[in-house]
Amino acid sequence: MKKIVSRRELLGLIAKTGASGAVLGAGNALGIVPNTYVDIPQIPQANPSDRPSVVILGAGISGLTAAYEMKKAGYHVVVLEAAGRAGGRSLTVRHGDLIDEVGNPQICEFDDEPHMYFNCGPARIPSSHRNVLHYCKELGVELEVFINENKETYIQDDAMLDGKPIKNREFTTNARGFMAEIMAKNFTNAELDEPFDEWETEALMRVIRNMGDLSEDMIYKGSTRGGYSHGGFLEHGHALETIALRDLLKTGLFSMALGQNEGETGPILFQPVGGMDQIVKGFLRQLPEEVFYNVMVTSVMLQDGGVEVVYEHKGMKYKIEADYCFNSIPSHLMTGIENNFPDDYREAMHYIRRGEAYKSAFQAKERFWEKDDIFGGISWTNQPIEQIWYPPHGMYKEKGVILSAYNYGGGMHFTQLTQEERIETALRQGEKVHPNYRNLVEKGITIAWHRMNHMLGCSARWQKSRSGFTQEEERLFQTLRKPAGNHYTIGDQITKHTAWQESAILSAHWAINDMLSRKAGGSMPGQRV
Amino acid sequence: MKKFAKSRFNFLSLALLALSASANAQQYDLLDLSAQPLNNEVCATCHGGAGVGNASVGGPSLAGLEPWYLRKQLENFRAGIRGTQKEYIPGNEMQASVARLSDEEISELVDHISNWEAVAPKPRIEGDASKGQALYAACAACHGASGDGNEALGAPGLAGRNDWYMFRQLKLFQSGFRGKHPEDTAGQLMRPAAQALENDEAINDVLAYINTL
Ligand SMILES: Cc1cc2nc3c(=O)[nH]c(=O)nc-3n(C[C@H](O)[C@H](O)[C@H](O)COP(=O)(O)OP(=O)(O)OC[C@H]3O[C@@H](n4cnc5c(N)ncnc54)[C@H](O)[C@@H]3O)c2cc1C
Numbered sequence: 062m063k064k065i066v067s068r069r070e071l072l073g074l075i076a077k078t079g080a081s082g083a084v085l086g087a088g089n090a091l092g093i094v095p096n097t098y099v100d101i102p103q104i105p106q107a108n109p110s111d112r113p114s115v116v117i118l119g120a121g122i123s124g125l126t127a128a129y130e131m132k133k134a135g136y137h138v139v140v141l142e143a144a145g146r147a148g149g150r151s152l153t154v155r156h157g158d159l160i161d162e163v164g165n166p167q168i169c170e171f172d173d174e175p176h177m178y179f180n181c182g183p184a185r186i187p188s189s190h191r192n193v194l195h196y197c198k199e200l201g202v203e204l205e206v207f208i209n210e211n212k213e214t215y216i217q218d219d220a221m222l223d224g225k226p227i228k229n230r231e232f233t234t235n236a237r238g239f240m241a242e243i244m245a246k247n248f249t250n251a252e253l254d255e256p257f258d259e260w261e262t263e264a265l266m267r268v269i270r271n272m273g274d275l276s277e278d279m280i281y282k283g284s285t286r287g288g289y290s291h292g293g294f295l296e297h298g299h300a301l302e303t304i305a306l307r308d309l310l311k312t313g314l315f316s317m318a319l320g321q322n323e324g325e326t327g328p329i330l331f332q333p334v335g336g337m338d339q340i341v342k343g344f345l346r347q348l349p350e351e352v353f354y355n356v357m358v359t360s361v362m363l364q365d366g367g368v369e370v371v372y373e374h375k376g377m378k379y380k381i382e383a384d385y386c387f388n389s390i391p392s393h394l395m396t397g398i399e400n401n402f403p404d405d406y407r408e409a410m411h412y413i414r415r416g417e418a419y420k421s422a423f424q425a426k427e428r429f430w431e432k433d434d435i436f437g438g439i440s441w442t443n444q445p446i447e448q449i450w451y452p453p454h455g456m457y458k459e460k461g462v463i464l465s466a467y468n469y470g471g472g473m474h475f476t477q478l479t480q481e482e483r484i485e486t487a488l489r490q491g492e493k494v495h496p497n498y499r500n501l502v503e504k505g506i507t508i509a510w511h512r513m514n515h516m517l518g519c520s521a522r523w524q525k526s527r528s529g530f531t532q533e534e535e536r537l538f539q540t541l542r543k544p545a546g547n548h549y550t551i552g553d554q555i556t557k558h559t560a561w562q563e564s565a566i567l568s569a570h571w572a573i574n575d576m577l578s579r580k581a582g583g584s585m586p587g588q589r590v
Numbered sequence: 591m592k593k594f595a596k597s598r599f600n601f602l603s604l605a606l607l608a609l610s611a612s613a614n615a616q617q618y619d620l621l622d623l624s625a626q627p628l629n630n631e632v633c634a635t636c637h638g639g640a641g642v643g644n645a646s647v648g649g650p651s652l653a654g655l656e657p658w659y660l661r662k663q664l665e666n667f668r669a670g671i672r673g674t675q676k677e678y679i680p681g682n683e684m685q686a687s688v689a690r691l692s693d694e695e696i697s698e699l700v701d702h703i704s705n706w707e708a709v710a711p712k713p714r715i716e717g718d719a720s721k722g723q724a725l726y727a728a729c730a731a732c733h734g735a736s737g738d739g740n741e742a743l744g745a746p747g748l749a750g751r752n753d754w755y756m757f758r759q760l761k762l763f764q765s766g767f768r769g770k771h772p773e774d775t776a777g778q779l780m781r782p783a784a785q786a787l788e789n790d791e792a793i794n795d796v797l798a799y800i801n802t803l
Pocket residue numbers: 118119120121122123124141142143144147148149150151181182183184185186356357358359389390391394418419420510514515516518519520551552553554559560561562563564565
């Protein structure tokens with residue numbers, strides 16, 4: 062047999078078809094999926110009569126991490142938070158909670174039950190995010206598995222099969238079948254840049270055949286892997302009708318259907334039992350006196366050997382001075398706060414753009430998806446709602462909370478609608494995936510991060526191009542990461558991997574370590590002014 | 591080295607103790623919407639601390655605005671005379687922020703904000719101020735030779751405003767996003783003057799001059 066596929070090409074092909082396990086390992090080795098390790102800053106215990114003072118701006122995950130670690134070391138810490146709650150973007154809403162969107166405040170009306178919550182911001186913790194998991198353990202936050210990929214969910218695209226939703230398993234089986242067939246055929250007549258010997262060739266053909274469930278003549282003739290139309294237990298199972306590759310190709314959702322368990326969502330994913338904000342509550346249990354709410358920072362001034370912060374509370378102004386300031390206020394809000402930062406520092410803050418993520422959810426009157434064999438996972442559609450998430454917890458209970466839209470990259474479409482329009486759009490588009498959806502769900506809530514009070518964005522956008530940081534962007538990033546006087550910018554905003562809690566935690570660790578090394582007369586001589 | 595010197599430390603704890611008790615306790619309690627404080631804390635998210643303006647989210651400085659003009663614009667946004675075009679997101683966001691204000695709340699805000707001290711903004715626009723001076727002659731009739739405004743004509747002061755914001759407003763006047771609404775008589779007065787500025791360079795020049803006022 063003439064040999065045709067190089068090892069590299071094969072790897073690429075398999076990657077595209079979703080045989081992800083093999084590739085993930087390889088990707089990891091190449092550093093595509095960031096790996097972190099737990100290395101909690103070792104802060105020497107402070108002398109009780111001479112405690113360093115630290116004022117921390119913002120009680121999100123990064124601010125709470127900083128406060129927790131430095132308090133443990135005996136520092137005097139104070140956390141100033143503009144909102145009436147801690148957590149920042151780690152927001153979980155339940156019965157009676159406020160969604161503080163500027164101009165569109167909502168109160169969540171879900172039933173008052175522990176499993177009826179919605180994670181408006183972070184919802185998933187990859188097992189590779191070891192620092193988040195470290196704190197879950199240390200703070201007594203119970204975890205459960207989050208189901209991200211589920212082949213029983215739907216793929217729906219108006220351009221495919223007249224918009225009829227099909228199960229992910231059907232989609233995947235057919236797509237893999239045809240792709241395997243194509244690989245097998247090409248194997249006979251293309252060029253190799255690194256040939257296989259006969260044994261390898263045979264092994265490879267077996268892999269390809271297996272991957273696509275091909276017939277002996279290496280043709281895809283349909284497969285029961287996509288599910289049965291009827292039978293299966295007492296009777297012979299009959300495969301569902303084969304869907305032509307031509308039809309499948311009409312959707313742009315290929316990678317969504319085939320590759321959800323790759324990259325960041327490749328490892329096992331977790332969620333805290335009872336909502337993501339259990340982590341926030343865990344930190345707060347350790348910081349019962351340190352966090353102050355409804356205090357809006359309005360000025361941050363570097364001083365000789367310290368920082369002076371002014372904030373407002375109920376129309377009154379207060380001033381506080383400290384040795385160090387750890388500041389997690391989103392950079393695009395910090396630019397509106399009086400400061401005497403160096404020009405290049407300010408330039409960097411101005412450079413970062415803000416994101417537009419949008420999420421919405423309904424309370425479902427019954428867990429209709431469970432009758433359709435769906436337990437957790439995500440349905441994908443080409444409509445603006447993009448995704449429907451089924452709760453990976455509360456199985457077989459009466460009701461559940463279903464995510465009805467999630468657009469991370471471009472949520473402005475929804476953001477600009479009125480609340481009524483947002484809900485109606487979610488109903489109309491959800492109906493294409495689940496018939497009768499409209500009558501099965503109620504009490505919709507929407508979260509437009511672009512307009513959430515004290516946030517006005519979802520995550521920092523450093524890069525203007527997809528191809529990575531430009532030299533200029535790298536310079537700005539490094540500028541903002543370094544301390545200005547005794548002031549540190551923290552938060553996922555000052556990492557290369559924004560929009561993950563792991564990054565927020567690591568940013569706090571980085572700043573603490575830098576502070577320590579300066580105290581020790583280490584790597585950063587002198588002070589920036 | 592410690593900055594929380596005893597006195598400051600005490601000051602802090604005294605000022606905050608009272609607050610922490612109530613604020614901490616209610617953190618996850620039911621929040622009563624009607625009890626939301628309506629003061630600068632709402633506006634400052636976009637307009638910056640003490641209304642100094644924040645280009646990153648598009649909110650201009652408010653400190654130093656004339657009370658009559660401030661009231662007029664809040665009413666304009668509330669009525670949808672300004673900020674309703676979906677294509678112009680900053681206007682949209684401002685519109686949504688104040689769409690539900692009552693007359694009393696507007697009065698309170700105007701009183702509150704008028705007390706803020708104007709802060710000279712950092713110029714961000716580069717232009718030729720001497721060319722701008724010539725162009726400004728056409729503006730002076732309404733906005734005053736020194737750019738301090740004219741209440742009788744409804745023309746606000748321009749000196750000390752954010753230049754990036756004024757740039758955008760002049761573009762909005764040109765395109766008709768501002769100053770075209772049938773009820774916006776003051777905006778209609780302004781619009782031809784913006785249209786007379788031939789290109790962005792002319793806008794930059796006139797703003798460079800205004801920055802010197
Ligand atoms: C839609 C969405 C989905 C996400 N999904 C995930 C996920 O699945 N997994 C994951 O790990 N991460 C996820 N993330 C990212 C994660 O939420 C963030 O990385 C993390 O929460 C950021 O924490 P932080 O401390 O850096 O910032 P923030 O949480 O933004 O904290 C900043 C704080 O500063 C406060 N503040 C603002 N202005 C002032 C002021 N003037 N004075 C005082 N305080 C002020 C804010 O109120 C806020 O509390 C998601 C984020 C979003 C928005």
